[in-house]
Amino acid sequence: MGAAGKMGSGILLLTAMEMTDLMLQNKELKLVLYAVDVSADGLSGLLQYVQSQVVRAAEKKTVLLRKLYADRKDLIENGDVIEQYTKDVLATIRISTHLSDIYDSSLVFEAIKEDPKLKVSILREIDANSQESPWFFTNTSSIPIGELNTDAGLNGRIIGFHFYNPPAVQKLVELIPTEDCKPELIEFAKNYARNLRKKIVPSNDFAGFIGNGHFMRDALHGIIEAKKLNDQFSFAESVYIMNSISQDFLLRPMGIFQLIDYVGIDVVSYIMQVMNPYLPDEELHSELLDQLLTKGVKGGQFSNGTQKDGFFQYKKGRISHVYELKTGAYVPVDEIVKKSESFTGPLPQPANWKQVNFSPGKKEMLENFFSKLKSMDTKGAKLARNYVLESKRIGELLVNTGVAASVDDVNKVLETGFYHAYGPINNYFN
């Protein structure tokens, strides 16, 4: 369900290939995968997306596919095998806009909007009409799974299986069993993740889990720090400066405002709204995000993967303009860069996530970078140190409040799911 969405389409792709592989290994097995979504247009686009992605995947695993199709005498060349595999994967998929089509499914994967009421009503409807007592997987990123379990009356037949975006690429899955989750469902989920070659990090069933538990608070920190700069700088300049601090000075793949754009300002705001009631001692809410949404600035992506306008406008994936709240216009980034750099001061070298993250000498490079940053007396270095320490505080909070079972789990989520070069719980600034 939600198969045509950004997450749903990736999950569908991986699952359809896994089912096809299982059927090729066991000719007796007959599996069908229903792709259900409210959008008929989305579903037709989905098939095109799946087709192109399966071809790419098949090109990479042709050695294996030739073995799986060894009995097909008509499939001789790699091209023949890749074409047949693509047809077979597509043939396992039935697209539908009617929920009733999946009433008899034994396994349901839900990846719809992060809306508790909607989720509960749909889970309920399927369960009520099913003869199968189906198992439910849910790609929920912030709503406690236990609540869905109780409200939909599923008695432990649901498990949180939280992919990262895009699911076809990202290696991380957060696995969130409810208290009464059936052990055989947990076992099945682990196997499923293993077959999809995903890394599992277990998370306790607490709103936001580990990934959003860190991201939302980290984002709020960036927003607050940018606001503090508003005395000296325009809105656009402040946003640009904090984005640069959280990317270049923290050696992250994206700055915090770019990441919010990537996920979608509307989605971030919504996740905060979902999480906030569960956090009595915190206020997880941003007026700024509300303001932007009322002005129609939403971020997120088009279905072809290009970025919509948010805090920034993008050209070929690079920031080209920055949003100015006062005027509602976008300012060319070139007009801001120099001012930002003269405020933050120079970057320690090497100063690039890509250089560091894929280097065999990564550990030393990071220590070297942060030890330089520690000794620098520039405004940029100070903001960066605060940021690193806040990120660490959030990480430790997740461990101390029992959301994550260990420091390692928190670090693994940020390193795998967010592509950070290092985990937030570190000793760089002790």
Added chain:
Amino acid sequence: MTAGYNTISLGTGRKEFHPKKPRPGLEHYIDEAGKGCLEQIGGGKNVDECVIGNFMAARFNKQANLPGFFPMIDPDLRFKPATSVEGACGSGGLALTSGIRSVLAETAEVVLSIGVEVQNTMKAIYGADVLAGAGWFQERKNGHAYYFPGQFSDRAGAYFEKYGREKTRQAFARWYKNAIDNARLCETAQEFHNNTEDLEELAMMEPNGKVFVDHLNVFDCSKVSDGASSIAILSEEGLQACGLTKDQAIEVVAWSQVEEDITKPPQDLTSLTTIRTAVALALDRAGITMAQIGTVETHDCFTVAGLLGVEAMGLAEPGEGADFILQGNTARDGVIPFNTTGGLIGWGHPTGATGVHQAVTIWEQLTGKAGKAQIEIKKDRPYGMSVNMGGDDKTIVVVIYKQAT
């Protein structure tokens, strides 16, 4: 032979190569190589006949009837005879022997031979299907996804089993290092820009049969290349007619071209028996021994083919090729330098062009035109030899050359 010319070998490794950006096509390479040779021999008016060696333009480029491209190079080639020859990766060698035959038969005084292949038109996984055409199609179904790497991986595996793995793999790594060292001295080489420091350590990477083949890694393999080479094959009269002197040319002392049954598996996986036969025949015809050969261009489509080639030439006993290589004999400062501009692994392997490229390299070395890649040709070893192979030891062309006098 004289007036050799090579285009660059374009593909991964070259700075100007981007898989997603448009690249020169087949026509460009034929034209550049053709003009490169013709400019040195006074133009198309001096040419009596043309031959083009190519393996699979019909699939890589959806183009056949390649002789028709000669008049495009130079209008003076219109209405002159031209032929296309094919013997898989030995096509270039056949373009040489075809020209040699015409000159010997006195039906031509000057033959323009070109070899060409443009392979980067498709991803490697589909290119492997095309290249598999060098084997028997009836065997394709049971072959590896990467068909030829699979064939030579089987040879490597059999060799490991018979003679030991570790030292053999070290010899493969040394072969790779020599190839890159040589390619760095030749501006047209695909690995010219390679600046990896420890090449042998890199090449010792463990093979991974899950994603590639069991006994070879990518450094054991030749390149996927776009490129063309050309050379003029002339009689003494032809040389004079082109206004050239003998010191600019090399003499074809002897050649052999032998064929093995494509429908039969190799008699012995640890030996290149067809190359062994062809080399012995050519040496016999030339009346010389390997001890008189100063440099060899051999068909190292894979490191293991380089090593087995060394043994097939009789330079080392079966099982001792690795020692021969590890002792430095095939390096550019060794007893008998091999593949002095990088060979198929370092210079590149535009399949149908390779046989011609080998002749061009020997021509450069024996006439002192090899630039930075120049080796010393000693008086007691005045001969050069090229060994070009189509398929898995099926179509073999060996040519022995010396400076023309």
